[in-house]
Amino acid sequence: MLFRDRTDGKRLRLPAFNAILPFLMKGRNSSAVYFGKDIEVENAIRYVHRKNAESGANAFSLFGLLLAAGARTFFEKPDLNRFIKGRTFYARHETAFSFVVKKRLTEEAGESIAKVRFEAGDTVYKMMDRINEAIDFAKSEIKGAGDREIDLAHRLPFGKSIITSGFRFLDALNIAPASMLKADPLYTSAFFANLGSIGLDAPFHHLYEWGTASLFVVVGRTFQKEVRLGDGSTVRRTHIGIRATVDERISEGIYFAHAASLFQRYILRPELMELAPSSPNPGP
Numbered sequence: 001m002l003f004r005d006r007t008d009g010k011r012l013r014l015p016a017f018n019a020i021l022p023f024l025m026k027g028r029n030s031s032a033v034y035f036g037k038d039i040e041v042e043n044a045i046r047y048v049h050r051k052n053a054e055s056g057a058n059a060f061s062l063f064g065l066l067l068a069a070g071a072r073t074f075f076e077k078p079d080l081n082r083f084i085k086g087r088t089f090y091a092r093h094e095t096a097f098s099f100v101v102k103k104r105l106t107e108e109a110g111e112s113i114a115k116v117r118f119e120a121g122d123t124v125y126k127m128m129d130r131i132n133e134a135i136d137f138a139k140s141e142i143k144g145a146g147d148r149e150i151d152l153a154h155r156l157p158f159g160k161s162i163i164t165s166g167f168r169f170l171d172a173l174n175i176a177p178a179s180m181l182k183a184d185p186l187y188t189s190a191f192f193a194n195l196g197s198i199g200l201d202a203p204f205h206h207l208y209e210w211g212t213a214s215l216f217v218v219v220g221r222t223f224q225k226e227v228r229l230g231d232g233s234t235v236r237r238t239h240i241g242i243r244a245t246v247d248e249r250i251s252e253g254i255y256f257a258h259a260a261s262l263f264q265r266y267i268l269r270p271e272l273m274e275l276a277p278s279s280p281n282p283g284p
Contacts, residue, residue: 005090008187031249041238079255084214103139187212
């Protein structure tokens with residue numbers, strides 16, 4: 001690498017045990033850990049319906065709440081926003097999530113990728129605005145910088161090979177243009193896939209070796225599941241399947257467990273996100 005820091009991240013100095021991991025496990029997928037959980041969403045669904053009824057618009061969605069809960073979790077558990085490039089650890093400068101958007105729910109309709117950026121002081125209302133703006137832009141016919149670069153690479157003779165090889169070279173030296181990193185949806189904090197929107201269960205997904213995403217989250221369809229109450233009786237409640245793949249090198253097990261618990265707490269009680277965080281790093 002030519003420079004120690006990058007335009008999208010600051011180099012980290014970690015203990016020897018952590019620092020050697022990228023030399024032992026060189027790729028994200030050779031370092032992947034898989035975690036699945038079914039989360040109750042009864043209250044989250046009621047919350048979405050209530051907020052949309054209050055505003056008279058469909059500004060809230062269950063998937064949007066999941067993204068908002070993820071963003072809050074990233075801000076309160078910043079180790080999740082680390083990534084590894086060139087066997088070096090970096091702390092990402094921004095919190096951004098990417099996800100695929102179908103322009104229409106048909107087989108023939110095209111796809112685009114939305115990339116939404118969050119700020120540490122965002123409330124759930126501001127986060128929903130950011131998410132909806134990103135979705136609207138992805139569904140529009142306006143091409144973003146990333147789309148234009150892909151089109152150019154596709155049209156030029158040997159363009160895909162030349163441009164991707166050149167970009168990898170610049171990225172390895174930490175001198176890739178900031179504009180290209182911001183436009184590329186795989187240079188992101190986490191990639192989300194909402195398979196529940198097309199009625200599918202959530203599978204585990206691999207991590208992308210291109211880019212810097214250390215976490216991939218798949219959201220499945222909602223379903224009914226029996227829950228045992230304190231008196232021993234059972235009741236059927238709505239759940240959603242979440243499957244996450246994470247690069248284990250960026251942190252350690254207890255930290256991931258606390259982050260997962262925090263994420264679930266925000267889904268169970270989305271009203272907690274109505275106020276801006278009072279502290280950047282509260283306990284689990």
